[in-house]
Amino acid sequence: MTEATVIRWEQDEEGVVTLVLDDPAQSVNTMNAAFTEAFIAVVERLKATGNLRGVIITSAKKTFFAGGDLHLLRAVEPEQAGEFLENTLRLKRAMRELETLGRPVVAAINGAALGGGLELALACHHRIALDVPGSRIGLPEVTLGLLPGGGGVVRTVRMLGITDALLKVLLQGRQYRPAQALEIGLVDELAQDTEEMTAKARAFIDANPAAVQRWDVKGYRIPGGTPATPAFAANLPAFPANLSKQLNGAPYPAPRNILAAAVEGAQVDVDTALVIESRYFTELACGQTAKNMIQAFFFDMQAVNSGAGRPKDVPARKVGKVAVLGAGMMGAGIAYSCAKAGMQVLLKDVSPEAAERGKAYSAGLLDKAVARGRTTPEEREELLARITPTAEAADLAGCEAVIEAVFENPELKHKVFQEIEDIVAPDALLCSNTSTLPIGLLAEGVTRSADFIGLHFFSPVDKMPLVEIIRGPRTGDEALARAFDLVRQIRKTPIVVNDSRGFFTSRVIGQFINEGVAMVGEGADPVSVEQAAAQAGYPAKVLSLLDELTLTLPRKIRNEARHAVEEEGGTWQPHPADAVMDRMLDEFDRPGRSGGAGFYEYQDGRRVRLWPGLREHFGKPGVQIPFEDMKERMLFAEALDSVRCLEEGVLTSVADANVGSVLGIGFPAWTGGVLQYINGYQGGLPGFLARARELTAAYGERFEPPALLERLAAEGGRFQD
Numbered sequence: 036m037t038e039a040t041v042i043r044w045e046q047d048e049e050g051v052v053t054l055v056l057d058d059p060a061q062s063v064n065t066m067n068a069a070f071t072e073a074f075i076a077v078v079e080r081l082k083a084t085g086n087l088r089g090v091i092i093t094s095a096k097k098t099f100f101a102g103g104d105l106h107l108l109r110a111v112e113p114e115q116a117g118e119f120l121e122n123t124l125r126l127k128r129a130m131r132e133l134e135t136l137g138r139p140v141v142a143a144i145n146g147a148a149l150g151g152g153l154e155l156a157l158a159c160h161h162r163i164a165l166d167v168p169g170s171r172i173g174l175p176e177v178t179l180g181l182l183p184g185g186g187g188v189v190r191t192v193r194m195l196g197i198t199d200a201l202l203k204v205l206l207q208g209r210q211y212r213p214a215q216a217l218e219i220g221l222v223d224e225l226a227q228d229t230e231e232m233t234a235k236a237r238a239f240i241d242a243n244p245a246a247v248q249r250w251d252v253k254g255y256r257i258p259g260g261t262p263a264t265p266a267f268a269a270n271l272p273a274f275p276a277n278l279s280k281q282l283n284g285a286p287y288p289a290p291r292n293i294l295a296a297a298v299e300g301a302q303v304d305v306d307t308a309l310v311i312e313s314r315y316f317t318e319l320a321c322g323q324t325a326k327n328m329i330q331a332f333f334f335d336m337q338a339v340n341s342g343a344g345r346p347k348d349v350p351a352r353k354v355g356k357v358a359v360l361g362a363g364m365m366g367a368g369i370a371y372s373c374a375k376a377g378m379q380v381l382l383k384d385v386s387p388e389a390a391e392r393g394k395a396y397s398a399g400l401l402d403k404a405v406a407r408g409r410t411t412p413e414e415r416e417e418l419l420a421r422i423t424p425t426a427e428a429a430d431l432a433g434c435e436a437v438i439e440a441v442f443e444n445p446e447l448k449h450k451v452f453q454e455i456e457d458i459v460a461p462d463a464l465l466c467s468n469t470s471t472l473p474i475g476l477l478a479e480g481v482t483r484s485a486d487f488i489g490l491h492f493f494s495p496v497d498k499m500p501l502v503e504i505i506r507g508p509r510t511g512d513e514a515l516a517r518a519f520d521l522v523r524q525i526r527k528t529p530i531v532v533n534d535s536r537g538f539f540t541s542r543v544i545g546q547f548i549n550e551g552v553a554m555v556g557e558g559a560d561p562v563s564v565e566q567a568a569a570q571a572g573y574p575a576k577v578l579s580l581l582d583e584l585t586l587t588l589p590r591k592i593r594n595e596a597r598h599a600v601e602e603e604g605g606t607w608q609p610h611p612a613d614a615v616m617d618r619m620l621d622e623f624d625r626p627g628r629s630g631g632a633g634f635y636e637y638q639d640g641r642r643v644r645l646w647p648g649l650r651e652h653f654g655k656p657g658v659q660i661p662f663e664d665m666k667e668r669m670l671f672a673e674a675l676d677s678v679r680c681l682e683e684g685v686l687t688s689v690a691d692a693n694v695g696s697v698l699g700i701g702f703p704a705w706t707g708g709v710l711q712y713i714n715g716y717q718g719g720l721p722g723f724l725a726r727a728r729e730l731t732a733a734y735g736e737r738f739e740p741p742a743l744l745e746r747l748a749a750e751g752g753r754f755q756d
């Protein structure tokens with residue numbers, strides 16, 4: 036492919052060259068091999084252009100530039116590190132030549148500029164962003180286990196100073212709206228339309244005929260200082276310390292490499308800093324964590340959002356009016372998310388006051404959003420006006436979808452659906468937000484069971500991006516497609532699973548909790564159990580999570596499940612955690628945070644410390660579970676049960692398992708998800724299998740590898756769709 040196709044060269048009589056990024060092979064521009072070659076060639080041509088007055092870089096796509104080529108990054112192997120490093124340096128040398136051309140170069144950012152796209156713009160002397168809705172600017176590499184390896188670390192440090200570059204741009208990977216990017220200093224100007232953008236670009240070129248980057252001006256100093264500046268150096272140790280605290284020992288290499296690249300790079304000249312950055316980048320790109328995160332967050336997410344799990348031949352439909360039954364914690368959050376997406380919401384509870392309280396929850400969220408500048412007072416009013424609280428079933432007339440979120444009780448759920456089934460639209464989609472009850476059982480309470488489906492939201496609904504769609508035995512294709520569309524309409528990520536007790540998410544997170552509790556029962560130090568969860572990368576420590584959920588919930592679920600198994604003539608397999616939870620509840624009356632006492636002690640609802648009684652009543656002197664075993668028992672318990680979910684047909688896709696486990700139940704993001712964890716385990720599937728056998732021998736049959744895993748390992752396969 037030639038430069039003429041990937042980067043179009045347009046030169047006017049005044050000597051202004053516009054470089055139009057327009058990769059014909061893709062819908063977006065990415066930093067792939069074709070781009071690298073084209074860019075190097077174009078810079079050579081600019082250098083050779085005699086009457087060059089200035090350069091404008093823009094794109095013919097909807098977005099400016101999508102960033103690094105993730106296909107390529109996912110495929111780099113450690114043995115290719117040298118070649119990979121050299122390739123990144125070639126591109127960076129060309130960017131460096133562009134910024135030292137002696138002529139003004141302006142980035143006309145016509146849409147989203149993320150990652151490599153923003154890095155390209157940072158190598159320009161001036162950045163003008165088109166202020167279009169939905170446009171995002173930032174360096175999100177850290178969220179994929181990477182660092183901005185196209186000069187992003189080096190240049191943001193020199194533009195914003197080390198502290199702001201790290202905290203506002205590099206370590207969180209935040210994506211900013213154009214106006215926010217202007218405020219931070221990532222762009223220099225905004226434009227409302229393309230004409231204004233071009234006019235401003237030309238004005239910059241006219242006013243700065245020999246533009247140079249500020250760091251190429253003699254006497255330049257990094258704003259806020261460097262490790263060589265005493266005041267800054269005094270604060271420097273706080274950075275790694277804060278980072279360690281935040282990461283809690285979890286294995287995320289990217290933040291550390293970013294910090295190192297920023298600090299080391301600030302002490303040397305730009306060219307050396309760019310090489311340092313590339314080395315740290317290459318190390319991450321060749322490692323397993325980045326591969327895992329790219330797989331789950333990019334490829335799997337695309338697969339999930341593209342509608343692979345949605346029946347194809349059902350036409351798309353939008354919901355205009357939705358009924359939410361139950362205005363408690365979940366119902367209130369669901370009402371907010373629906374209203375935010377523009378739907379009219381009828382929020383029903385047993386009394387007008389209870390329904391009003393549910394609406395007040397949205398008002399509270401919106402007050403915070405207004406205070407933080409995330410929404411306007413007008414938008415707040417409009418959203419609230421879309422939520423109508425009510426205690427009258429008759430008000431639900433005409434609703435095209437119903438989402439039920441009353442107490443977790445099958446009889447009550449049957450009753451509330453009976454009340455409204457004949458009032459809502461005759462073909463209304465009927466959804467339940469149950470977290471544990473079988474959808475097949477709940478569907479028995481409605482006449483149109485083909486329209487009945489599970490829509491499992493996560494708490495807090497406004498923040499949690501996942502919705503687990505549960506197809507019951509009688510759910511029709513049409514209902515599944517409509518549920519999928521509804522979830523997309525409220526801008527959440529859907530995974531689709533088949534009916535079973537606890538579905539996928541509640542069932543698998545239960546394994547994590549049980550494993551943590553079982554270790555307490557074996558006599559392990561509870562502090563170590565919590566640390567093991569944190570160091571494995573779980574966002575919530577296991578015993579504190581259970582305290583939040585309350586210990587009565589798993590017991591209720593367990594009793595129901597046991598009852599169902601025994602009714603079907605099966606034998607119930609108890610878990611070693613059961614006895615610990617029973618003692619906590621029956622002997623010590625410690626049900627969790629809401630009861631004022633659990634695995635932790637609480638004061639005024641705040642967690643104080645782990646309950647010393649745990650050591651006294653459960654501790655066994657001399658018992659020492661190896662720390663690595665502790666971490667892996669939790670990870671393996673969830674991974675193995677996910678394989679069983681796949682084997683049993685509860686899960687129908689690997690992408691759903693990976694995305695669902697990370698976004699819904701806090702499976703550590705560095706793994707790339709619960710099945711990618713197995714793929715990426717040391718030694719691959721055979722390595723995982725061998726370790727599962729070791730754990731079985733040491734801790735019990737629940738670690739026994741399922742047949743599907745054995746088969747895939749024997750075939751040299753991996754978990755993929």
Ligand code: NAI
Nearest residue numbers: 361362363364365366384385440441442443468469470494
């Ligand atoms: P909640 O106790 O906060 O709210 C339940 C609400 O339902 C209360 O406001 C109650 O007044 C109302 N209600 C009771 N009978 C009603 C009736 N006949 N008509 C209308 N409203 C009625 O409970 P929460 O936590 O919101 O849970 C609701 C459902 O969501 C349950 O099925 C639960 O299993 C499920 N769920 C809960 C999650 C959580 O994290 N709490 C997560 C996912 C699902």
